[in-house]
Amino acid sequence: MGQFKRKDLYALMNATMAQLTGQDYHQVINTGTFMDAGRLAKEFKTDEIYNALGIVGARLLIGNRPYNAELSLIDAISTGEFNSTVREISYFSTWALPSGAFNTNLYTNFADGFDNGKNPTELGAAQSTGDQYEQHPVHPFEQYFMDSQVWQDCLTRYVNQIKIVFNSEAEWGRFWAGLVTEKSNDIEQRKAAYNRLTLLSRMGLAAAMGDYSSAIKGACTVYDLTAAYNKEMGTNYTGTQLRTTYRKSFLEWFTSEIKIISDLMAKRSVYFHATPVLTLGDGDHVILRHTPKSEQRLIMYAPFWEKAKTMVMPEIFNDNYLKTENFESVDYWQTLSMEDSVKASANIKIKIPAWLEDLIANTTGSSDTDFVFQPDYLMGCIFDKRSVMTNFQLEDARTSPLESRKNYLNTWFDFVKSNICNPTQNFVLLVMSENExxxxxxxxxxxxxxxxxxxxxxxxxxxxxxxxxxxxxxxxxxxxxxxxxxxxxxxxxxxxxxxxxxxxxx
Known part of the structure; x- marks a missing residue:
């Protein structure tokens, strides 16, 4: 059973009293003030007390990040940070403009009879640059990337419990320890499953952008480590050989590649993400992205990482590259198994939104398209934290009237789970083909x-x-x-x- 420190119990009592009374002047700081608050709480109706306890408890559970939670790296604990990412406004890049103060190869700005306009030829072709009133506005791109669902949970409590819960700090502590023990594991597992689903979906989008039919395959959203190693080293090793027989050589190369990718992601460019294209009179304009080191996240397959971390950790995680708090390893991607080939692989099927399908496949489809991604060995991913994110919130809590015969009541909770999969932010998928x-x-x-x-x-x-x-x-x-x-x-x-x-x- 979980244990709470005295200051934690006081904080829970303060939160409960604030929920009951709508005031925050009840500041429990010692045993005496705790007992005073307990006596006041008992004056409220039983269902009001349980509703207050339920709301405080649900917020505690849904906002908590247990030390052993899986894929918590993409969980935006700060709801404000998540909400600020839901509606994203980006801006298309602009081209440098030709000078009007010099004669150039492109335009003739100075000539007898020319004025401050474009001085068109008889056929209408501009011979000079435009005047100072030529407009060049910044063009925005706005998109919503969030998906949201609600799930319910129910907590049954018996009235006899309420008679003693406010009597002492010890009883108060046992009540909360029991609540956390009963519900935290379930909620944590649901959060982990949702995080896994969200991450796999974002991986599927990255794979679709790196697919053979993609018009932007060169954007390197999928990086085959096996093929890249063999090309650079002039070898034809299989993925299994690189992870076993030639592991030392591969790890040395892999470490440098991660650093190179991290460096490139920090540069403002068109790579590593999908970009809408805005066509104007001066050509195509795209959205350029860069991801500072502090905003980069790295998730790796744990069985490989455990064998590699003594070599990789000092090189990748330092003040110049990634922080350890921005890294996580996972034991499996999709299916829990004793077989490494199962844990390291995935079978991802997603629907590509029509707007993204038009962009990456150079088609004019009007409906969502299925895409299947089945990597041989999924090593991990390095990404901008804004490219994939989840958030969990308590939406509502309602307590039923007392069941008079059996002397219990239920508190029903509505939890909102939301995710963001943003293909216009940087995301690089690291895979190893078997090289058969x-x-x-x-x-x-x-x-x-x-x-x-x-x-x-x-x-x-x-x-x-x-x-x-x-x-x-x-x-x-x-x-x-x-x-x-x-x-x-x-x-x-x-x-x-x-x-x-x-x-x-x-």
Whole structure:
């Protein structure tokens, strides 16, 4: 059973009396003032007392962040901070303007007969810059990102309890300890489940923005550590090999990559987030984002982190990079299991809002579209705290009349759970593909130079003809056709080895 310190019990009594009386002049500071407040409380009706106790208790439970709560990093304990994020107004970037005080390659500002206007040609083309009254307003972008639901809870209390709860500090403490023990675990688990659901949804949005069909795939919202390591090091290791056999080398590289990503997120750019596009006469304008180090959050898969933290912690968590209080590790992403392959993977299905679908897939769809994300190994994510956030509030508490025969009453609570998944704020998803390889074989006939691969190809690794590696070919990724510069000889054994695309686009 939980234990409360004396000052905590006094604070709870002050809160209860304020709820009962509507006044805050009852300041319990010692045993004497506690007893005075207790005698006054007993003068109220039983249902009023329980309603006051219920409201204070519910606020205590919903606002508490237990030390073992999962994914509490995205929980905005401050309701004000959450509410200020619900309605977000951003501004499109603007271009630098050509000078009107000099003759330039782009415009001719000084010439006989020119005035302070654009001096158009006979065809209407501007020869000079505009005058000083040319308007360049700042263009805002406003969007609501919040979703909210309500759940109920019920607390049954028996009248005999109220007869003794105000009698002493000890009884008062036992009452609150019992309440916390009874309800806190349930509420904590519900909060953790909602936080997990919210984070997975935001991961799904990041994956959709980094999908093969995305027009902004280069925005790096999904970072495949396996592919990036192999490309930089000139290797073809699988994800499992990097986490086991070559762990030391991979961790050294991984540490530097996290620092690089963190540094890049702190720069104002178009990367790591979705941006609406505003097209004006001078071209396209986008929303640029930057995330200061203090606003960056890092969540990592715990089983990997435990093996890596002795090397990674000193490098990443220091005054120049991330703070330890802005980090959290999780034991599993979606499914609790003893199998690492299950805990580290996920099967995320989300609906992409129509406005975002138009942006990332370069389509003109009018309805929400399903998107499925199934990473082989989900390492974690580094993100702006405003990109994903949850909040929990007590909306209302109502106490029933006394059930006269059985001598009890119920207090019903309405808890509001809200979340924000904002794809226009920076979010980088860290995954490790398994890097599975496959080989397809063909036989030359002396005339055919095109050979079509039937598997899901991510990248060609090697092509051999008659056992000898060759680069005398081209590869079309859309049709998966390997075209040789000259047709391989008749009966020549052709082998094409490639990385398997674990998640091909539809």
């Amino acid at each position: 390889q496959a080989t397809e074989s063909f036989t030359g006939d002396g005339t055919e130079d095109d050979f079509t691969l039937t598997g899901d190809v991510l990248r060609i690794l090697e092509v051999t003809v008659g056992g000898t590696a060759t680069t005398a070919y081209t590869y079309n990724a859309e049709t998966q056709v390997v075209t040789f510069t000259s047709a391989p000889a008749a009966s020549a054994a052709i082998k094409v080895t490639y990385l398997v695309d674990q998640h091909p686009s539809a």
